[in-house]
Amino acid sequence: MNKILVIEDDIKLQKYIKEYLSAYDFEVSIIEDFDDVIGQVERFNPQIILLDINLPKFDGFYFLKLIRKSYKTPVIILSARSYEGEQIRGMELGADDYMTKPFSVGILLAKINAVLRRVNNTIESDDITCGKLVLFDESMKLQYEDTILNLTKNEYKILKILLKNIGNVVSREDLLEALWDDTIFVDDNTLTVNITRVKKRLNELGLENIITTKRGVGYVFNEICE
Incomplete structure (x- = not known):
């Protein structure tokens, strides 16, 4: 049975999510002590964490940072904050998805x-070397x-599929499927945000203009391997 931890302070919503x-057949646990969130995660x-942003003591972004320091557990944010900047x-802090309330x-x-399908199907464990x-x-x-840079899960997945297809176009559809599996539920702008983030990380390494955008088609990781 897959276990879901709900970090949410709205009692009615807690109950609704847990019952549903x-x-x-999910085992659902509700955070009750917001002074010991990480302890309860441990x-x-x-298998999945549902994380609200407006919480007592500290906001959800604070807890997301703490979770990502030690765990790769998928996190879906549930928030009333619908601003693009919040999403x-x-x-960028490592959430796997973001749902706005209601x-x-x-x-x-x-x-x-x-x-869960994406996580269960990701069994590969090979490092990729390119020069x-x-x-x-x-x-x-x-x-x-x-x-050396620490990557978020999405940054890692984008780079992995691009590096496996160096010099070739990887379509937006293939990237969306690799990241979120069910593309029908994903805002296309979310991929653009993640690609931009990856380009910034490469810039930190001095690798500028390594990813080329093929407008309306996809992206190419340019050949740098020697």
Whole structure:
């Protein structure tokens, strides 16, 4: 049975999510002590975390940062904040998806199942080397010469598929499917945001203009391997 941890302070929403997901054979736990969020993540060891942003003590972004320091557990943000900047912030901090309130719990279930399928199907564990550039599978780190960067899950996945297809166009559809599986539930702008983030990380390594945008088609990771 897959376990879901709900970090949400709205009691009615807590109950609604728990009852609905429990009916689909999920084991659902609700955070009750917001002074011990990370401790409860460790003890419950969930397959997915549903994270609200407006929380007591600290906001959800704070807890997302803490979670990402130690865990790769998929996180879906549930928030009343619908501003694009908030969504971008969540994705850049490592969230796997972002749902704005009010939302359909049926679509939430679809997103949860999509994330689980993606995680369960991701078994590959090979590092990718391209000249002086190395993408480490297990740690999700990117190294170029003596500089090492910690990547978010989405940054890692984008680079992995692009590096496996160096010099060739990778379509937006293929990238969306690799990242979120069910593309029908993903805003196309979300991919653009993630690609922009990846380009910025490469710039930090001094690798500028490595990813070329083929407008209306997809993206190409240019040949740099020697």
